[in-house]
Amino acid sequence: MQKTWWKEGVVYQIYPRSFKDTTGNGLGDIYGIIKKLDYIKSLGVDIIWLCPVYESPNDDNGYDISDYKAISEDFGGSDAFDQLLDGMHKRGLKLVMDLVLNHSSDEHNWFKESRKSKDNPYRDYYFWKPSKHGNPPNNWTSFFSGSAWKKDDITDEYFLHLFTKKQPDLNWENPKVREEIHKIVDYWCRKGVDGFRMDVISLISKQINFPDSIYPNDYGKTIKNYYANGPKIHKYLNELNKEVLSKYDIMTVGEGPGIDLNNGLDYVNVDRNELNMIFHFDHMFIDNGPGGKYDPIEVSLPHFKKVFNDWDIKLKDKGWGSIFLGNHDFSRMVSRFGNDKKYHTESAKLLAMLLFTLRGTVYVYQGDEIGMTNVAYSSIEDYNDVETLNSWHEAKANGKNMEKYLDLVHMQSRDNARTPMQWNSTKNSGFSKGKPWLKVNENYKTINVETQENDTNSVLNFYREMIAFRKANTTMVYGDYKCINEKDEFLFIYTRSDHENRYVILLNFSDDIQSIKHPDLNLDTSTLVISNLSISHSIKELQPWEAQLRKYN
Numbered sequence: 001m002q003k004t005w006w007k008e009g010v011v012y013q014i015y016p017r018s019f020k021d022t023t024g025n026g027l028g029d030i031y032g033i034i035k036k037l038d039y040i041k042s043l044g045v046d047i048i049w050l051c052p053v054y055e056s057p058n059d060d061n062g063y064d065i066s067d068y069k070a071i072s073e074d075f076g077g078s079d080a081f082d083q084l085l086d087g088m089h090k091r092g093l094k095l096v097m098d099l100v101l102n103h104s105s106d107e108h109n110w111f112k113e114s115r116k117s118k119d120n121p122y123r124d125y126y127f128w129k130p131s132k133h134g135n136p137p138n139n140w141t142s143f144f145s146g147s148a149w150k151k152d153d154i155t156d157e158y159f160l161h162l163f164t165k166k167q168p169d170l171n172w173e174n175p176k177v178r179e180e181i182h183k184i185v186d187y188w189c190r191k192g193v194d195g196f197r198m199d200v201i202s203l204i205s206k207q208i209n210f211p212d213s214i215y216p217n218d219y220g221k222t223i224k225n226y227y228a229n230g231p232k233i234h235k236y237l238n239e240l241n242k243e244v245l246s247k248y249d250i251m252t253v254g255e256g257p258g259i260d261l262n263n264g265l266d267y268v269n270v271d272r273n274e275l276n277m278i279f280h281f282d283h284m285f286i287d288n289g290p291g292g293k294y295d296p297i298e299v300s301l302p303h304f305k306k307v308f309n310d311w312d313i314k315l316k317d318k319g320w321g322s323i324f325l326g327n328h329d330f331s332r333m334v335s336r337f338g339n340d341k342k343y344h345t346e347s348a349k350l351l352a353m354l355l356f357t358l359r360g361t362v363y364v365y366q367g368d369e370i371g372m373t374n375v376a377y378s379s380i381e382d383y384n385d386v387e388t389l390n391s392w393h394e395a396k397a398n399g400k401n402m403e404k405y406l407d408l409v410h411m412q413s414r415d416n417a418r419t420p421m422q423w424n425s426t427k428n429s430g431f432s433k434g435k436p437w438l439k440v441n442e443n444y445k446t447i448n449v450e451t452q453e454n455d456t457n458s459v460l461n462f463y464r465e466m467i468a469f470r471k472a473n474t475t476m477v478y479g480d481y482k483c484i485n486e487k488d489e490f491l492f493i494y495t496r497s498d499h500e501n502r503y504v505i506l507l508n509f510s511d512d513i514q515s516i517k518h519p520d521l522n523l524d525t526s527t528l529v530i531s532n533l534s535i536s537h538s539i540k541e542l543q544p545w546e547a548q549l550r551k552y553n
């Protein structure tokens with residue numbers, strides 16, 4: 001297996017509008033990130049993945065780009081960006097840009113031209129179709145509720161938008177579109193960025209006969225069978241790699257709804273020259289029922305473990321994994337996979353131990369390093385996310401019980417991850433001197449960076465400890481992974497080993513004491529290296545949410 005910086009590096013993901021505001025307008029900005037670079041560096045991470053900061057009307061908070069080469073003035077413009085890149089490189093930090101190439105904003109010049117007439121030179125930059133008997137061209141629905149087609153009055157045709165109406169899908173079939181995209185990617189490489197996170201890259205190749213989905217009531221199946229992994233996906237990625245990516249020492253990670261064990265390796269197989277890594281969602285969509293995330297189902301630990309086990313096996317020879325438990329699109333990891341009440345600190349640390357002891361590149365989402373939790377606004381008025389609001393309106397139109405639906409929003413809204421970063425216990429959590437664009441989580445007085453800086457036992461300092469440990473022990477990066485107890489409902493036990501070291505990680509994912517029933521583990525021949533609790537550490541049983549990292553003698 002080839003060793004590289006992006007396999008060994010730890011990534012810190014920043015959602016800029018919620019990170020740090022320096023102007024007082026309530027919106028985080030790039031100067032805010034610059035101000036916090038020493039903090040980021042102090043975590044021990046190596047790479048920053050910056051969510052989109054391009055020019056955008058912000059229908060989907062920057063995932064609708066109107067100019068791929070311009071940095072939004074809201075965030076400080078190109079001067080701020082240049083200073084950020086410089087400040088990062090001076091500190092030995094690398095920058096990964098978020099690129100949204102499946103769709104643009106409808107305010108991008110290409111789309112403004114495209115909609116003008118059927119014979120406009122930009123018409124084929126997007127997918128336009130006539131209506132079918134007065135209806136949209138097919139039954140596809142948007143990720144964000146409603147039809148995936150919108151009729152445009154100027155030419156009386158529909159355009160495809162898998163996300164919001166202001167995010168028309170680009171037509172990669174058109175070689176001119178691909179050429180434009182190659183130029184954009186090259187532009188950022190020449191500027192000196194160190195990599196890209198490619199938004200919904202699994203969706204760029206469409207089934208251009210646009211068949212109706214035979215699973216209109218099963219969103220996951222529709223994504224897998226109709227939207228994702230289209231016929232030319234690998235041709236496009238291979239071409240992008242050959243024309244641009246391969247010319248630079250950069251890292252690429254493709255985001256991929258619809259990517260699964262059957263097709264995942266094809267995206268990252270070293271022999272195929274496409275991407276370095278992907279984000280699959282097998283563990284993140286684990287609680288989605290047929291109706292999607294607002295139709296949640298029970299999650300079992302065996303299923304959760306199976307996802308990690310299967311993917312590790314799938315990628316171990318020819319690929320490389322991405323290890324993450326949260327990002328700007330999901331509820332907070334401690335609220336989702338831990339216990340954010342009674343065992344907040346313990347479970348936040350346990351999840352950190354899981355992250356930093358799995359094989360793959362680790363991604364930490366801002367705020368998770370202090371155990372930030374979900375928020376529960378009492379009114380839908382306080383929510384901002386377009387996906388949350390669209391699904392709310394759809395549920396209302398369908399006569400759902402909206403009191404119950406608000407509980408679902410509390411559990412699943414993407415705004416859970418987007419509340420302002422909690423820096424200290426002063427007004428607005430030290431995020432902004434003005435009114436934050438999204439309300440601060442009320443628990444900022446207890447959960448914040450400043451308090452945790454001063455507490456050696458804090459979640460924050462545990463992250464530092466785990467990151468430092470991983471960086472000093474490449475067994476944690478490259479070593480073999482083996483799960484010991486796939487079927488156990490409460491404990492997750494696995495080993496990491498190479499020719500030099502053998503470690504065992506024991507995690508109790510429950511509120512109860514659990515006994516360790518694996519005599520063959522010979523834990524008496526191991527020594528405790530790191531634990532999340534300051535008690536005596538039994539090798540017979542684990543306390544609620546106890547996490548032990550042990551090394552065999």
Ligand code: ISL
Nearest residue numbers: 060063100143163199200257329330414
């Ligand atoms: O957000 C989701 C579930 O909570 C996903 O379905 C998500 O929409 C999907 O993974 C794609 O996400 C990416 O592209 C979207 C953008 O809104 C997300 O923020 C981005 O991460 C459209 O560009």
